[in-house]
Amino acid sequence: MARFAALQTHDVRFPTSLALDGSDAMHPDPDYSAAYLRLLTDAGDAGHGFVFTIGRGNDVQVAALRALEGHLVGRDVDATLADLGGVWRELVHDSQLRWLGPEKGVMHMAIGAVVTALWDLRAKREGKPLWQLLASLTPEEIVDLVDFRYLTDALTRAEALDILRAAEAGRAEREARLLAEGYPAYTTTPGWLGYDDDKLARLCRQAVDEGFPQIKLKVGADVADDVRRLRIARAVCGPNVRIAVDANQRWDVGEAIRWIKALRPFDLAWIEEPTSPDDVLGHAAIASAVAPIPVATGEHVANRVMVKQFLQAGALSVLQLDATRVAGVNENVAILLLAAKFGVPVCPHAGGVGLCEAVQHLAMFDYVAVSGSTEGRAIEFVDHLHEHFITPVDVHGGRYHPPKAPGAGTELHRSSIVEYEYG
């Protein structure tokens, strides 16, 4: 009987601020980082997970991973992997740790990394990529992963089962299509705020040439700059490539409405993070004022209870689920079910460190077994840091092509850890 033998952690930081990759209106100088963990069994295998951060504080995130060691080490591996819904509840509802959130911030994200590491191990043991493992579960097994606490006024277990059963029929056909054609992507590579106009134009051209149907530009620091940059991007991209913009929480509600109206001439695919990610009512007011421009958010939305309210309030029409913001795979399954219930498309946030590698599994699972659609959906793509992962994404022709290697896509090369370990 195998047991978990150790929880090893690493503070890994890439010096991305040197090139202003990832620069936006609120985060001018990120150093893309991972609070990384390796959960080893005494059978010799391991699961890998991480929380993405942007530099300072990655050590705090690592301390939070360490605080979960007592929940895992010594525990039976098979029994744990067979009940990941139960493990999720145990970790999230730990009666003392929950005070540190509850269900938000550093402690919640740490639980997410541990949960995802468990899924990575399970997928490796079952010889499947995570998306295929999840899509092979029965509707009952899937709802068992979800904690419906605080959700039942919007989504009950029975309703979730109905959604999953309705999607059962076409699973095999969609899986085959996914393997053949891939999943739509869009790229944020051209649009970082720190890039000059020439670099912007060059990268827009390159995105179009590579077949991306959508790009995204950072906005929000200066409205005249935004108008100029959008004009350049629209000129290079032509009318048929969608252009989304992302304000990274820069505005208050009234300011957001005024600013977005100034950007209207450029046929925006969506406006992302116009204000505080906690402000459900603010997003609802903005969405109503700038309609029909869709409002998107999600990468900083702390948990499924917040997602529930964004959906209930009609405060977003594009849900940007993030692989490491919430408590891991299980909570993202809950979020996918909520989105399906409300008929809102999920366009996952990615980029950062390994977010593309991790989140594609969730979007592909959604397509095969939950929403059953890629309509109005695309996974964000940013072309950096993939080389540090054992199973980097395969994005070409403007699409994510499904990973085939077993696991959750979350394992870093040892050499990358050694090279970029901080401190």
Place this chain on the structure above:
Amino acid sequence: MARFAALQTHDVRFPTSLALDGSDAMHPDPDYSAAYLRLLTDAGDAGHGFVFTIGRGNDVQVAALRALEGHLVGRDVDATLADLGGVWRELVHDSQLRWLGPEKGVMHMAIGAVVTALWDLRAKREGKPLWQLLASLTPEEIVDLVDFRYLTDALTRAEALDILRAAEAGRAEREARLLAEGYPAYTTTPGWLGYDDDKLARLCRQAVDEGFPQIKLKVGADVADDVRRLRIARAVCGPNVRIAVDANQRWDVGEAIRWIKALRPFDLAWIEEPTSPDDVLGHAAIASAVAPIPVATGEHVANRVMVKQFLQAGALSVLQLDATRVAGVNENVAILLLAAKFGVPVCPHAGGVGLCEAVQHLAMFDYVAVSGSTEGRAIEFVDHLHEHFITPVDVHGGRYHPPKAPGAGTELHRSSIVEYEYG
């Protein structure tokens, strides 16, 4: 010119779970703890602050305090203390650290402890208790403490100034009355879920004898138990002592409505934390369904943006501000101004470790300089762990009597730190 010389931290844990003090429906076995910091100057004085936690994870909270060292050490003390609004913005909007929230959870609470330590030092240097220091500032100085980002759709700087100017007239008279009569208190001492019926009845009797106009009982684990305990409490207290109940986030929305209706016969002062503290819309639905029973929440509400929405949505009618949940004194000043704008009474959460000592300053400042009223207001009181503080609260006759010692009330005895330092 004095500079900050060191940020010292301590992981202090009191083994309160042994006696089930503090036990409730979601936290059956808390070990009341403080992630404690001492901010030393090279002039030899220091400010003290802490985050209250309930045990496991206090080490993570300490790691978050440590992550702020670089912002403070080496910095000019006078300039820092003269611009605590600016310091707040710098810490909360640190472009890398904010990713760990943003503005919520472990990192946000750590910023709160640092900010409060700075206020403690400033109050000591000015020879005033914090409440009196805050109440001596001009309206302009007070609004300069507040970051209105994300608030302006509900409260502008100009509106906040109007509120403060309107309260300027009666300041001296209210301060004199406060010093003479104290501030209303209510006690949670009788009501912990882990206490048996005899202990409940005995402590209710004692609370009435001590002059408390209100008590509070924990509920939410079992409805029959709740009815029995409320019957006992109401019998002992008689009809004139108010009885509030606290579910500590135990219920979903529908369940909350049904459960609260079952407790209606007992004339509840309020129902506290009926569901997730993130669920603004859920609280609004509950408040509407159980009216006229007031809904109360706040101790786990992560920041001023969430408070803003609770007020906008009519989701609470009693706001339970907490001294260490948000980013310190400055954010609580913002919250007091929001509450004043919406005409909602603030009844601060207290208990824990040092929360009574800390939060009384905010309520007293509110009375003297913001809302100008104690109507419908009371500060929670729990009679434990006060002996560990240099300036323990003075609660008698059912009222908090204002602290007169300089500082924010946040300094622990060295001997308590030594005795209860963890690990």
